[in-house]
Amino acid sequence: MTFEQIMFYVLAAAAVGSALMVVLQRNPIISALYLILNFFCLAGIYLTLHAQFIAIIQILVYAGAIMVLFVFVIMLLNLGDAQALKTKLTWQRMLAVVLVFGLLMEIVYLFTMPEATTAVLDVDRSIRIGEVEHIGTQLFTKFLFPFEITSVLLTAAIVGAIVLAKKKLD
Amino acid sequence: MIPMNHYLLLSAVMFIIGAAGVMTRRNAIIVFMSIELMLNSVNLTLVAYSAFLGDVTGQVLVFFVMAVAASEAAVGLAIIIALFRRKQTVNLDEINLLKW
Numbered sequence: 431m432t433f434e435q436i437m438f439y440v441l442a443a444a445a446v447g448s449a450l451m452v453v454l455q456r457n458p459i460i461s462a463l464y465l466i467l468n469f470f471c472l473a474g475i476y477l478t479l480h481a482q483f484i485a486i487i488q489i490l491v492y493a494g495a496i497m498v499l500f501v502f503v504i505m506l507l508n509l510g511d512a513q514a515l516k517t518k519l520t521w522q523r524m525l526a527v528v529l530v531f532g533l534l535m536e537i538v539y540l541f542t543m544p545e546a547t548t549a550v551l552d553v554d555r556s557i558r559i560g561e562v563e564h565i566g567t568q569l570f571t572k573f574l575f576p577f578e579i580t581s582v583l584l585t586a587a588i589v590g591a592i593v594l595a596k597k598k599l600d
Numbered sequence: 601m602i603p604m605n606h607y608l609l610l611s612a613v614m615f616i617i618g619a620a621g622v623m624t625r626r627n628a629i630i631v632f633m634s635i636e637l638m639l640n641s642v643n644l645t646l647v648a649y650s651a652f653l654g655d656v657t658g659q660v661l662v663f664f665v666m667a668v669a670a671s672e673a674a675v676g677l678a679i680i681i682a683l684f685r686r687k688q689t690v691n692l693d694e695i696n697l698l699k700w
């Protein structure tokens with residue numbers, strides 16, 4: 431096994447484990463910390479795909495910005511163990527697990543079809559694609575319009591968040 | 601050399617865990633984090649296909665998905681704060697004004 435393979439399988443196991451812990455933990459703050467661990471594992475997996483830019487952005491934007499927001503809100507609302515919500519309706523849970531299992535089978539079936547997996551990783555090409563230079567060039571030429579729309583979306587989100595979280599809604 | 605399947609299966613498993621979280625948990629913030637988990641697993645699929653097919657479009661799309669996720673997190677958490685201020689709870693079973 432090469433170093434790359436070992437890194438992938440260790441990170442994949444850690445990603446699945448931390449994802450499970452996010453869902454199973456009672457305390458939201460511990461969930462949030464496991465989610466950050468999951469994002470770091472995913473950043474490592476992006477590196478095995480030679481997507482350096484996406485890996486860095488994953489850490490900066492997801493683990494850095496978005497999760498800080500989550501942790502901040504959890505602490506602001508003081509949702510500790512006291513708020514551990516008791517769940518009723520266990521049949522709902524059972525149904526959810528059954529449905530989710532069906533969905534998993536469907537996705538696995540799709541992803542193991544021969545058409546989905548014939549592509550072979552061309553290392554030189556994938557290294558070139560993952561570079562900031564290449565992504566930036568595409569972003570500011572071919573995808574310039576969506577890029578500008580993104581800025582409008584972010585502005586709308588900022589205004590919306592401030593209006594919603596204001597003290598008085600009148 | 602890692603086969604493409606393994607990336608896709610990892611992404612599928614993470615998506616399913618996120619979906620299970622959305623359906624079974626009643627804490628609004630944990631439901632929200634599960635949604636982030638699902639978004640991330642889709643990002644992994646996009647990056648894997650982008651690298652394997654040698655097309656940069658997938659990675660540019662991941663960039664946009666992250667922008668959408670950031671704005672979604674900001675607005676969603678603002679909604680949760682507003683709800684908590686009004687009802688003193690983040691339990692989704694108690695937030696049922698728009699249920700039938």
